[in-house]
Amino acid sequence: MNRFDASTFAAPSELGPPTKPERKGVRVDFRAMRARVLAALALMFTVCSELPAATLTVNGFKYSDPLFETRIEVNLAGVVGVTGVEAVSAGGVAQALSPSFIDQYDAVFGPYPDFVSFLGAIAGNWKLAIHFGASGSAVYYFAVSGFGSPAGDPFPPAPTLISPTDGAIGVSLTPSFKWNTGGTHSGVLESLFVNVSSLVNPTIGEFTNSFGGIALNSDMWTPSVVLPGGAASFLVQYETNENEDARVAIPVFNGPSSTRGDPHISWDDHSGDLFSRDLITFFVVPLEIAAIVRHNDNIELEVVAPLDLLVGIEYSPTLIQETWIPLGEVVMSAGSGTFIDDDPVRARLPQGFYRAVGRTNLTPMEFFGGDNRRIPPK
Numbered sequence: 001m002n003r004f005d006a007s008t009f010a011a012p013s014e015l016g017p018p019t020k021p022e023r024k025g026v027r028v029d030f031r032a033m034r035a036r037v038l039a040a041l042a043l044m045f046t047v048c049s050e051l052p053a054a055t056l057t058v059n060g061f062k063y064s065d066p067l068f069e070t071r072i073e074v075n076l077a078g079v080v081g082v083t084g085v086e087a088v089s090a091g092g093v094a095q096a097l098s099p100s101f102i103d104q105y106d107a108v109f110g111p112y113p114d115f116v117s118f119l120g121a122i123a124g125n126w127k128l129a130i131h132f133g134a135s136g137s138a139v140y141y142f143a144v145s146g147f148g149s150p151a152g153d154p155f156p157p158a159p160t161l162i163s164p165t166d167g168a169i170g171v172s173l174t175p176s177f178k179w180n181t182g183g184t185h186s187g188v189l190e191s192l193f194v195n196v197s198s199l200v201n202p203t204i205g206e207f208t209n210s211f212g213g214i215a216l217n218s219d220m221w222t223p224s225v226v227l228p229g230g231a232a233s234f235l236v237q238y239e240t241n242e243n244e245d246a247r248v249a250i251p252v253f254n255g256p257s258s259t260r261g262d263p264h265i266s267w268d269d270h271s272g273d274l275f276s277r278d279l280i281t282f283f284v285v286p287l288e289i290a291a292i293v294r295h296n297d298n299i300e301l302e303v304v305a306p307l308d309l310l311v312g313i314e315y316s317p318t319l320i321q322e323t324w325i326p327l328g329e330v331v332m333s334a335g336s337g338t339f340i341d342d343d344p345v346r347a348r349l350p351q352g353f354y355r356a357v358g359r360t361n362l363t364p365m366e367f368f369g370g371d372n373r374r375i376p377p378k
Helices: 030-049 115-122 344-348
Strands: 053-063 068-075 084-088 094-101 104-112 124-131 137-145 160-163 169-171 177-180 191-198 205-209 230-240 266-271 274-284 288-294 299-304 310-316 325-331 336-341 353-360 363-374
Touching (some): 068 115, 068 124, 104 115, 288 353, 299 310, 310 336
Antiparallel strands (some): 053 068, 068 104, 124 137, 160 177, 191 205, 299 336, 310 325
């Protein structure tokens, strides 16, 4: 390509009247030159618009323990030939990212025991290695900052589950969840997210958030989903999108550390958010009061459960201001049991409510089976 020095061209005012270019054996075809320039520009814009696109997210999670975790997610849907991804945190620990679904890779770093360690392990320079099989690996460097300082915790207050607690056995098919919010949540861009999911059948679950389904400072939630028996999980999580987020720099290709050429990935998004959460696993055991029969001087309750649990029976005169009174226990045998409430006063009341409380090893469970059952009308 010829190189032109603009200083050799005269200004328009210095030129005389236009004259025909002198022929010296070679004719300059300006139309063809212009067409070639336009074609080159069009090709350049086409190449730029077709750069493989990707996104990078580094999120920080604070638990009620408190422990901290960091999750790195890389979406390489627009990059062809990727066979794996590996990340090295600021603490220097390499970890392979697992494919969570097509073209999406993620991994969790931690847990870290305190905020100082969390800050030191996360804020700083990271390395991301994108593997292309036999073609080699492309290594990118990027910096993460903005997590605040040890003196000023930038995370929202962390919630703590009250009921059920982590590992609870005997949770009903239709549970309610209660938690301590950890403090007042008032950020303009702060949000609450809750989710319950069966681990036996992950397609069964329910979630909602403070953008419509639940208030930001709510401390309880009753989903409408009916869970199957077995393990399930519940997550309550607060997120801040204010000026406390993790700042993730644009990843930069590093040739000396790579074993292949630059794949020219366009990082369309690189960001991070800060979350506070509590996450539990519990076990659903169908336990309910199947029937209530009123007699003249007592009330008979039929209790069913798939396990031979020790079941406590409790009573409340109303559900508006619940006051649950322990009445006694019934030992389940072959999945069923009978309890007699022999208080003649309650037997004559127009209404009242009972609930069954599962127990194992004589330890009260953290949740209650079945719906509250009302005394049948006279």
